[in-house]
Amino acid sequence: MAGKPPFGDPVQDAPEVEEPQHAAAGLPAVGHTLRMARQQMGVRRTALTLLRVNQKDGFDCPGCAWPEPEHRHRAEFCENGAKAVAEEATLRRVTPEFFAAHPVADLAGRSGYWLGQQGRLTRPVYLAEGAEAYEPVSWERAFDIVAEELDALGSPDEAVFYTSGRTSNEAAFLYQLFAREFGTNNLPDCSNMCHESSGSALTETIGVGKGSVLLEDLHRADLIIVAGQNPGTNHPRMLSALEEAKANGARIISVNPLPEAGLERFKNPQTAKGLTGRGTSLTDLFLQIRLGGDQALFRLLNRLIIETEGAVDETFVAEHTQGYEEFTEAARAADWDETLAATGLQRAEIEEALRMVLASERTVVCWAMGLTQHKHSVPTIREVVNFLLLRGNIGRPGAGVCPVRGHSNVQGDRTMGIFERPADSFLDALEKEFGFAPPREHGLDVVRAIRALRDGEAKVFFAMGGNFVAASPDTEVTEAAMRRARLTVHVSTKLNRSHAVTGARALILPTLGRTERDLQGGGEQFVTVEDSMGMVHASRGRLEPAGPRLLSEPAIVCRLARRVLGESSATPWEEFTKDYATIRDRIARVVPGFEDFNARVAAPGGFALPHAPRDERRFPTATGRAHFTAAPVEYPELPEGRLLLQTLRSHDQYNTTIYGLDDRYRGIKGGRRVVLVHPEDAAALSVEDGAYVDLVSEWRDGTERRAPGFRVVHYPTARGCAAAYYPETNVLVPLDATADTSNTPAGKSVVIRLERA
Numbered sequence: 154m155a156g157k158p159p160f161g162d163p164v165q166d167a168p169e170v171e172e173p174q175h176a177a178a179g180l181p182a183v184g185h186t187l188r189m190a191r192q193q194m195g196v197r198r199t200a201l202t203l204l205r206v207n208q209k210d211g212f213d214c215p216g217c218a219w220p221e222p223e224h225r226h227r228a229e230f231c232e233n234g235a236k237a238v239a240e241e242a243t244l245r246r247v248t249p250e251f252f253a254a255h256p257v258a259d260l261a262g263r264s265g266y267w268l269g270q271q272g273r274l275t276r277p278v279y280l281a282e283g284a285e286a287y288e289p290v291s292w293e294r295a296f297d298i299v300a301e302e303l304d305a306l307g308s309p310d311e312a313v314f315y316t317s318g319r320t321s322n323e324a325a326f327l328y329q330l331f332a333r334e335f336g337t338n339n340l341p342d343c344s345n346m347c348h349e350s351s352g353s354a355l356t357e358t359i360g361v362g363k364g365s366v367l368l369e370d371l372h373r374a375d376l377i378i379v380a381g382q383n384p385g386t387n388h389p390r391m392l393s394a395l396e397e398a399k400a401n402g403a404r405i406i407s408v409n410p411l412p413e414a415g416l417e418r419f420k421n422p423q424t425a426k427g428l429t430g431r432g433t434s435l436t437d438l439f440l441q442i443r444l445g446g447d448q449a450l451f452r453l454l455n456r457l458i459i460e461t462e463g464a465v466d467e468t469f470v471a472e473h474t475q476g477y478e479e480f481t482e483a484a485r486a487a488d489w490d491e492t493l494a495a496t497g498l499q500r501a502e503i504e505e506a507l508r509m510v511l512a513s514e515r516t517v518v519c520w521a522m523g524l525t526q527h528k529h530s531v532p533t534i535r536e537v538v539n540f541l542l543l544r545g546n547i548g549r550p551g552a553g554v555c556p557v558r559g560h561s562n563v564q565g566d567r568t569m570g571i572f573e574r575p576a577d578s579f580l581d582a583l584e585k586e587f588g589f590a591p592p593r594e595h596g597l598d599v600v601r602a603i604r605a606l607r608d609g610e611a612k613v614f615f616a617m618g619g620n621f622v623a624a625s626p627d628t629e630v631t632e633a634a635m636r637r638a639r640l641t642v643h644v645s646t647k648l649n650r651s652h653a654v655t656g657a658r659a660l661i662l663p664t665l666g667r668t669e670r671d672l673q674g675g676g677e678q679f680v681t682v683e684d685s686m687g688m689v690h691a692s693r694g695r696l697e698p699a700g701p702r703l704l705s706e707p708a709i710v711c712r713l714a715r716r717v718l719g720e721s722s723a724t725p726w727e728e729f730t731k732d733y734a735t736i737r738d739r740i741a742r743v744v745p746g747f748e749d750f751n752a753r754v755a756a757p758g759g760f761a762l763p764h765a766p767r768d769e770r771r772f773p774t775a776t777g778r779a780h781f782t783a784a785p786v787e788y789p790e791l792p793e794g795r796l797l798l799q800t801l802r803s804h805d806q807y808n809t810t811i812y813g814l815d816d817r818y819r820g821i822k823g824g825r826r827v828v829l830v831h832p833e834d835a836a837a838l839s840v841e842d843g844a845y846v847d848l849v850s851e852w853r854d855g856t857e858r859r860a861p862g863f864r865v866v867h868y869p870t871a872r873g874c875a876a877a878y879y880p881e882t883n884v885l886v887p888l889d890a891t892a893d894t895s896n897t898p899a900g901k902s903v904v905i906r907l908e909r910a
């Protein structure tokens with residue numbers, strides 16, 4: 154019955170293992186979707202709510218950032234999108250009585266799954282200094298508490314304002330405005346932990362830190378390379394786009410250490426073939442690469458392209474790029490043996506990939522965390538750009554770069570100014586528009602914020618959404634750092650781990666979800682988001698809010714700003730709360746590409762932001778040309794008797810939100826503490842399938858980190874590579890293990906040993 158969590162307590166983590174699957178979606182996905190939705194929302198609300206997701210007059214899915222097709226299906230969502238919606242529109246409620254019954258110490262002992270299943274937060278709660286449990290507090294008092302602690306700081310830079318990618322454009326713009334008027338650029342966001350490496354590499358090489366393809370480009374491509382990404386679980390509607398591209402004659406190469414069902418075959422539940430037939434085979438060539446071997450692969454492919462007569466688009470290279478000579482010199486040095494060692498691939502596989510590349514006239518490369526969370530991720534993504542520039546595959550219909558964002562508005566938040574290293578041009582525009590001098594000194598990203606909290610340099614942590622503590626690396630260090638804070642504040646819709654790891658004082662501020670009606674003084678409001686391909690569109694909630702005491706994200710920021718900044722702030726916070734169109738008018742004057750914002754976003758489906766490389770083959774880099782780069786090739790070295798671990802999601806998971814304990818496509822049921830190991834590696838390490846081990850990571854400074862009690866699952870991973878779920882294994886990722894340049898936690902190549910439990 155909707156309204157009650159479907160389990161007692163504690164949650165048993167007892168994984169069972171069956172054969173992995175070889176096709177994604179289909180009838181089982183429909184069944185799982187409806188069952189989970191009914192458990193959370195009941196039948197009627199399920200129908201009402203799911204039929205509004207991703208519709209032009211509906212609300213944007215709070216899941217990933219995959220774009221909407223021009224033509225929307227009646228059911229325009231995937232299984233995991235439905236789970237995200239159901240968890241937000243759940244009928245379960247977390248009441249003051251719940252907090253009385255569950256002191257913080259009790260909450261700290263619960264699993265993320267259990268916390269998330271308790272339901273929606275309904276009113277602000279406060280954990281006083283020395284208290285054991287959260288108690289209800291008024292909004293006014295809550296803002297007073299934040300103001301007290303911010304006022305007590307020695308510098309605005311002792312405060313950290315974190316943003317998760319669910320935050321709308323309007324709330325994000327106001328949040329950065331408040332933080333900067335308060336006096337700091339400490340605006341870390343979840344992008345620091347996911348696609349920061351993409352932004353760094355693309356900004357340097359093509360001048361824009363975003364993907365250059367639209368959905369129709371994917372449909373028109375004749376070769377799509379999907380590298381370091383598992384769309385079947387993390388961007389499921391991408392499979393529809395791949396299916397359409399295949400129908401148009403495209404070929405697909407997937408590059409991944411794991412054979413993922415969603416890259417093998419797609420049973421599209423929107424079609425009879427998908428519901429009753431075998432569906433559509435997707436991947437034509439599966440390159441089962443070693444973790445961190447992607448730069449070496451693309452470097453060798455680039456050498457082979459250069460060595461192939463007529464394969465390089467000389468005209469494009471001459472007209473639009475620079476650095477070609479230095480790059481070709483480096484590429485010609487790529488060595489077959491070293492590449493085969495770095496990638497674990499066979500020569501014939503790479504030669505087949507080359508044949509497919511040379512046969513292609515319109516190539517798109519898609520990627521996700523499998524490329525962005527390594528020490529050498531930025532050089533790896535630069536090498537992907539080299540690969541596309543060589544044959545002029547940027548700024549051509551059906552071709553380009555496609556980093557696929559994992560959070561519904563993570564790209565929009567960055568566009569709105571949520572960035573610890575803002576461009577001077579953005580700060581200049583902000584100063585001109587609002588009449589105050591924003592701070593110019595760059596702020597803290599996620600990893601630096603954790604260090605600052607650990608070292609007592611940051612004392613107030615404010616989070617707009619998210620689950621910072623669980624999403625971050627080096628869990629024990631991060632949790633200890635958070636507990637050193639004077640005050641931790643979380644604007645949230647549901648309970649999570651971060652609410653149980655508090656500063657001396659803590660607040661949980663419940664906010665409206667995407668699915669809910671947002672009524673303000675100026676009437677019903679809508680917000681906007683930007684998807685992974687730079688499309689900006691409206692999102693209108695329709696459900697009654699989960700409680701009468703919820704505030705919208707914009708209202709929370711505006712009321713907090715007025716309380717903290719006082720009457721001396723000339724910014725019209727109250728006006729912004731009443732009517733979000735006034736926020737968009739300011740965005741239109743500050744953020745390039747948003748001119749006439751309100752009129753353009755009123756159009757059904759919204760509008761595409763400009764992208765100079767895509768739209769005009771103009772590259773707004775330092776030189777006005779696209780940059781070839783020639784970084785040395787890197788790949789992780791593996792000591793004897795060790796494995797390279799990647800942290801990843803199960804199919805019943807979205808970022809750190811756990812929807813269930815199954816990972817259906819990989820054949821895992823009823824548990825999450827599993828480690829996937831190749832049978833031959835397991836034999837070499839004498840660990841049989843079903844054995845229980847501790848995972849121990851070894852860091853270059855000699856420190857070790859332990860994650861106890863994982864069931865070994867013999868699994869067809871790439872040799873030497875293992876896989877296990879986060880957040881359970883984030884404890885193994887050292888805080889200092891980050892990507893060069895982007896400082897993104899390197900959670901995809903952690904050196905571990907297995908120790909019998």
Ligand code: SF4
Nearest residue numbers: 214216217231234390
């Ligand atoms: S593909 Fe992403 S955005 Fe689309 S419905 Fe699924 S989770 Fe939501």
